[in-house]
Amino acid sequence: xxxxxxxxxxxxxxxxxxxxxxxxxxxxxxxxxxxxxxxxxxxxxxxxxxxxxxxxxxxxxxxxxxxxxxxxxxxxxxxxxxxxx
Numbered sequence: 841x842x843x844x845x846x847x848x849x850x851x852x853x854x855x856x857x858x859x860x861x862x863x864x865x866x867x868x869x870x871x872x873x874x875x876x877x878x879x880x881x882x883x884x885x886x887x888x889x890x891x892x893x894x895x896x897x898x899x900x901x902x903x904x905x906x907x908x909x910x911x912x913x914x915x916x917x918x919x920x921x922x923x924x925x
Contacts, residue, residue, distance in 0.1 A: 843913040845903045849883040851893060858894040859910045862902070867892055874900035 842850040860867055871892060874880035880900045882889075887904040894900055903910060912918070 841916075843910075845893065845901065845910060845913075846883060846905045847885045849903075851895070851901055853914050855895045855897065856893050856914060857896050859907050859914065860892050860894070861907050862889045862892050870894075871900060871902065 841853045843853050845851050862868065862871065871880060871889075879898055880902065882902045884902055884904040889902045889904065891903045891905055891907040891910050892900060893903060893910065
């Protein structure tokens with residue numbers, strides 16, 4: 841199943857391994873390493889990164905949705921009432 845992660849961008853829910861916040865130092869390093877390695881996908885449309893999705897292929901997806909919103913969407917609890925473009 842595909843889930844909306846903001847601004848009309850979708851990711852396959854069965855490929856997502858983890859959804860985390862971007863605040864910790866290890867996640868910041870993970871994001872930078874992914875950008876350097878060309879495996880980061882930034883779908884924030886210039887907004888602040890609120891959640892980081894890690895896929896089974898090693899890709900790192902940056903989203904402007906809160907981790908709780910992404911988790912609810914992954915769990916099939918429907919769309920949040922957030923303005924996501």
